[in-house]
Amino acid sequence: MSSYAAIGIDIGGTHIKSGLILPDGKVLASRKTETEASAGKAGLMAKLAGLMQTYSEEAAAAGVKLAGTGIGSAGYINREGTVAFATGNLPGWSGTTLRADIEKLSGLPAAVDNDVNVIALGEQWLGAGRGWDTFLCVALGTGVGGCYIREGSPLHGRDGFAGAYGHMVVAFGGEPCTCGHRGCWEQYASVTALKRLIRERGGKTLIEASPPELFARARAGDETAMAIVRLYAEYVATGLSGLIHAFNPPAIVVGGAVTEQGDFLFDLIRRHVLDMTMPAYTAAPVAIVPAELGGTAGMFGAAKLLFDRLRAEQS
Numbered sequence: 001m002s003s004y005a006a007i008g009i010d011i012g013g014t015h016i017k018s019g020l021i022l023p024d025g026k027v028l029a030s031r032k033t034e035t036e037a038s039a040g041k042a043g044l045m046a047k048l049a050g051l052m053q054t055y056s057e058e059a060a061a062a063g064v065k066l067a068g069t070g071i072g073s074a075g076y077i078n079r080e081g082t083v084a085f086a087t088g089n090l091p092g093w094s095g096t097t098l099r100a101d102i103e104k105l106s107g108l109p110a111a112v113d114n115d116v117n118v119i120a121l122g123e124q125w126l127g128a129g130r131g132w133d134t135f136l137c138v139a140l141g142t143g144v145g146g147c148y149i150r151e152g153s154p155l156h157g158r159d160g161f162a163g164a165y166g167h168m169v170v171a172f173g174g175e176p177c178t179c180g181h182r183g184c185w186e187q188y189a190s191v192t193a194l195k196r197l198i199r200e201r202g203g204k205t206l207i208e209a210s211p212p213e214l215f216a217r218a219r220a221g222d223e224t225a226m227a228i229v230r231l232y233a234e235y236v237a238t239g240l241s242g243l244i245h246a247f248n249p250p251a252i253v254v255g256g257a258v259t260e261q262g263d264f265l266f267d268l269i270r271r272h273v274l275d276m277t278m279p280a281y282t283a284a285p286v287a288i289v290p291a292e293l294g295g296t297a298g299m300f301g302a303a304k305l306l307f308d309r310l311r312a313e314q315s
Contacts, residue, residue, distance in 0.1 A: 002023050002024065004022075004064055004067045005020050005021060005023075005066060006067050006306040007021075007051070007069040007070070007303070008300060008302035008306070009070070009071045009072070009299065010071075010115060010302055011035065011071065011073040012074055013089030014035055015033065016047065017030075017295060018030065018031055018051050019031075019300075021299070025125065028058065028059070029058045030296075030299065031051075033047065033051070035090075037090050041093055041096055042092075044093070045105070048071075048102065048105070052102075052105065052106050056106075066108060067307075067310060068109035068306045068310070069108065069109075069110045070110070070111045070306030071099075071110065071112045071302050071305075072114065072119070072298045072301060072305070073093075073113075073115055074089060074090060074114075075087070075090065075115075076160070077114045077160055078159055079156065079159070079160045080099065081099025081111075083095065083098055084159070084161070087178075098110075098112045099111070099112040109306065109309060110306070111305040113154065114145075114163065116137065116139050116146060116147050116163055117147045118301030118305055119137060119147070119291075119297040119301055120149050120253070121300075121304045121305060121308075122299070122300035122301030123137060123301070125300060125304045126300055127291060127293040127297060127300075128253045128290065128293075129251070129253050132251050134150050135250060135251040135253060136148055137252070137254075138252060138253070139291075140258055141256045142190060142192050143166050143186045143192070144166030144185055144189050144239070145165065146164075146165035146243070148163070148249070153308075166185050167179055167181070167184045168184065168185045168239060169181065169184060169185075170183060170184070170188060170238050171187075171188065174188075185238070188239075189239055191211060191258060194211050194228075194232050195210075197232060198228060201227070201228050201231075202214075202228065205224065206224055215229065215265070218264075219264060229265065230268060233265060233269045236269050236272075237268075237269050240254075244277050244281050244282070244286055245277065249286060250284070250286065250287065252286065252287070254269075254289070255290070255297065256291075266289075266290060269288060273288060
């Protein structure tokens with residue numbers, strides 16, 4: 001067994017997923033706790049301090065050295081590890097000097113990044129991204145986010161905010177978005193958007209159906225349900241095709257609850273992507289695959305973020 005371990009923490013608006021993880025990916029301990037975001041920054045920092053203390057004790061009991069903490073957080077994280085902006089899902093979180101605060105609390109190194117970036121790192125390390133040192137990762141959830149892994153590392157952009165793919169405009173003057181603009185991709189490709197499609201197009205029989213119920217009905221031959229699934233797949237493919245033209249990736253890993261539908265959904269997405277993309281970009285096939293790690297990807301990716309920082313400092 002390795003002589004050291006990292007704490008990996010994935011902070012979401014509803015839950016915090018965390019683990020004590022070895023460099024080979026083995027999990028010594030893990031837990032899922034409520035974020036209790038309504039307690040604000042002070043409450044969340046106290047919760048993180050408690051988690052780090054617990055894992056420190058568990059590392060000591062296992063006879064391994066605690067190397068530090070990696071954190072993935074919702075929000076826009078700059079290069080200094082500060083939360084430049086967070087939505088109302090994490091009240092008071094904007095402006096938090098997260099990396100510095102965690103290092104002060106723990107007395108150990110910390111590494112901090114956006115939640116989708118660490119999801120991509122987790123999938124590259126232990127999930128669907130294995131074998132590619134360059135690929136795109138897209139997360140379809142309440143909104144849509146993404147990350148471009150280039151030669152093993154996330155592409156951060158000038159300020160560290162790269163990856164807001166959900167705010168690419170795909171329909172000029174289209175659906176209003178929470179960002180204040182209209183026609184953003186996440187208003188068509190997110191799970192939130194899929195729920196809206198069901199309400200708008202489901203008729204009397206489907207109007208209250210959940211996304212899993214929609215897919216079940218489509219699989220059973222319901223024509224209305226299948227029409228909604230096809231339209232949703234086309235919306236997802238619209239953004240993916242744009243990303244292929246922008247980044248020319250060998251693969252796209254797609255995460256989120258809809259990935260549970262497997263090839264039933266993904267075959268539709270792949271066909272639409274081929275129809276929308278210039279042949280030169282797909283002459284060598286672009287793999288479009290579902291993520292494999294589910295809700296644990298961020299926890300693993302956060303630990304890898306810390307391990308990568310330590311390796312870079314030692315080289």
